[in-house]
Amino acid sequence: MAQMLALVILLGILYIGDVVATKTKAWIPSVFVCAVLFLLGYWTFFPKNIVEIAGIPAIVATMMMYLLITNMGTLLSLKELRNQWKTIVIALSGILGIIVILFTIGALIFDMQTMIVAIPPLVGGLVSALIMSEGAANAGYDDLAVFAIVIYVIQGFAGYPLTSIFLKKEGNRLLKLYRSGEMKAQEITVEEEEELEKPRLFKKLPDRYNTDYFKFFRLAIVGCLAYFTSTALAPIITVNALVLCLLFGVIATSLGFLEKQPLQKANGFGFAIMALMLFIFDGLKNATPEMMLRIITPLIVSIGLAVIGMYIFSFIVGKILKVNPNMAFAVSLTALYGFPADYIITNEVVNAVTTDKKEREFLSSHMLPPMLVGGFITVTIVSVVLAGLFVTWIK
Template structure:
């Protein structure tokens, strides 16, 4: 198969996944469609290295991971996290619930390695799934390497409908309070704060804008990622810390001191390509998934997702009681771990539109429901899942 034909096929699959997700308003996730098509291809006519043939070998995928995780760090607004401290605690409690249930009940049902591989993808996104998949493959656990990818692909089917149900209940309660005069529009603190925060490069204040080229943005991202890698190497004799975890931390620090602007990868017009390359590498992990292997991991897949959701509900319910947050909102926030952005944004807006046609009521619901959902998704998928993956890799 030629490189260009392979490229057309694999990118075409990503496009089909996007189309289906858009048409179904994200009820059928693009990840599921893409994974299904890749599996069909691998079981029929795809060469097992079709992604590498298309131009994304492992070395390129690793480079893109360093760029993307460092870029994630630039998105972290410490001020918004402070304002949404209740949301942060609820999101963390949901993750703690997953860990507690899977390490107790899950450990009785499956072996230790299965539980370890399941948790980071279950509470996170593409990066944590890829970290655990590679770690399992390096440890010779091929079926668990596939399991890490599949659990990431499938978890949305539990998260999407459950979130919609609890958000609708929360929205109806809020509307009733608003119509009774017990609730008012909440100022969009996060948006105003984000707008007021300067994205100025403090360390390059005197640099003419014409020299802040796309390549300069890539260069600074690479420097920060390299410093994170060096720190990981220096710490390795004392403690094993994944360089990807440090990339996240160094991204935050570099943005705070003014070495990086916010979202440099997007501003350098490289975000879309980086995501495409990383997604293709994720699906490349399915090339060893035989039909018999898929049947073998079906039981732990379903059980881990069900147990994880139960753990989320129990712990977020308790934390919600303590912080006086409704159980519906608390559960919805914890469920963002199963999908993150942009699904948290899409589902919340779809629910709001379904509850009322009045623009003022929509604004009230948006001001009370959207900020916690966005912060919850950011905390779980962007921050904690990468840290957990970096820690759990050492258990394999």
Template sequence: MSQMLALALLTLILFIGDAVAVRTKAWIPSIFVCAVLFLLGYWTFFPQDIVALAGIPSATATMLMYLLITNMGTLLSLKELKAQWKTIVIALSGIVGVVTVLMSIGVLLFGFKTMVVATPPLVGGLVSSLLMSDAANAAGLSSLAVLGIVIYVIQGFAGYPITSIVLKKEGQRLLKLYQKGELQAKQANSTVEKTEAKTNQSKWKLPEKYNTDFFKFFKLAFVAYLAYLVSTVLAPLVEISPFVLCLLFGVIATSIGFLEKQVLQKANGFGLAILALMLFVLDGLNRATPSMLLELLFPLVGSIVLAIIGMYIFSFIAGKVLKVSKHLAFAVSLTALYGFPADYIITNEVIKSLTDDEEEKAVLTSHMLPPMLVGGFITVTIVSVILAGIFVGFL
């Protein structure tokens, strides 16, 4: 198979996944469709190294992970997170619930190493799944490497419908309060934050004609290199994943204005990075035989069920303490199963289903959307990467 034929087939699969997700309003996630098509391809005519053949070997994927995770750090708005501190506490409590239940009951049922591989993808997304899959492969645990990817593929099926149900209940509660005159729309004010961001960036930013895509890539790569360098210096004292430090260094570099927010998008590299990493993650399915998938079915379903139970119990307790609705608290915790953009899509779909009145939609949006977005950012973008960096050392 030629390189361009391989690339054309793989990008067609990604497009089909997106098309199905759009058509079904994300109820059938694109990653699931892609995974099924990849499996069918590997079981029929795909070469086992089709992703590398298409031009994405492991070294390229690793490089893009450094850039992508550092770019994640640029998304962090300290002011927004401060305003949503209750959401952060609830999101973290849900993750604590997942870790507690899986590393106790889950270990008893499925074994320690299985739960080590399963836990980070269950509170994260693409990056944590890839980290755990690579670590399992390096440890010679090929079936568990597949489990890390399959969990990432399947978990949304549990998260989407449950989130929709609890958000509808929360929306109905908020509408009743609004109709009684006891609730108003929240007004977002980001003027101060935007002014501070411009002041910070003026310290580092070159004149626009020199601020090229290559300069943006250089700054991103330089920050990622600093994170890698610090991880190697600290290695004799403490093992810290360079990817965890990339996230931290991305936040710091953005806070001081060295990196722009979403710098990878502005350098026109985000789409290609996601495409390459998606293909590299799905490439892990080339070892998945039908018998292996049947063998993984019990730990797969069991770990997802246990994770959701842990999320519910701990988010319920946190919601009670912080006086946040149990429905909203549970929905925020569930964002760990899918993250952005599914959290945005589901919330908007629920709001549209509850009312046609524009004022009511605005009220629901102002009270429901910010916590859902922040919850997804905390769980999938930040904590899952940190957790994966820690759990890698257990294999």
């Protein structure tokens, strides 16, 4: 397949996803539509490496991830990050719900080995799925090795629409409070407004020198620092470099090294999201129809039980912490997909709920930070820890 034809097909799929999400006012998220179309494509005429043919090999996607996650960190402040402790507790409670339900009801329906392999991919991303798949293969469980990968690939089909539904409920609730005057938007001071345009350390830099390349350069420096810090800490403690990108992005913004959303200001955000989403959907190439038929029952039951466990535990903890159940469940659901789907779905919902710019800013300020933090806690941190522990239990 020619490169430009591959690119046209893939961009067409992304656009169809956007159209459906817009038409249905985010009741059907774009990521769900795209995932279905990619799956159908791989089952029919897509070459397995269509994303790479189009120009997005893994190394490019990794670069985009470093830039995007550092950019996401600029949306949060240190104060706001401290304020997200409830989000962290709720995200952890959702994971606990998955573990409890699958180790009790799930183990009774199937067996303990299946549930051990299922849990880390259910609360995580590609890394945890690969760890469990390799562990199962080494122990002689070939079907479970495939099962771990397919759970990672398919779980978003449950997470995408559910998140959209519950975020819409939360968005409408917040909007009602905002319009009635019970909740107010955060006031931005003149100093903060200036820093949105140019970071504190570069206030005196003439605009003609604050070019797009300079914004990319500073983002790359922060991402590079996160990478080398992760490498330096490796002998003592394993800390994912991408987690540090988020944290370093927050710190760099607080110190005045980065402005808010530099990737958008450098006109690179849309391209970066496009590249990363194509790479995420590339994971569907391994889910063949035969594979799906072989493991469809434990797959559906495991994901269903996981969602029930997340809902029960996040509902209870949300009530205790006085967090609306809709928001609490949406945060726990980030375990099923993580970044960048959490960012995309939240933005789609905000845009679907209102067309007013100030109302959208209000909703984003209340819904986006917990969704981002929840996704990083579940997918990037906890899932890898669980995979490292659970893989030793496969016998």
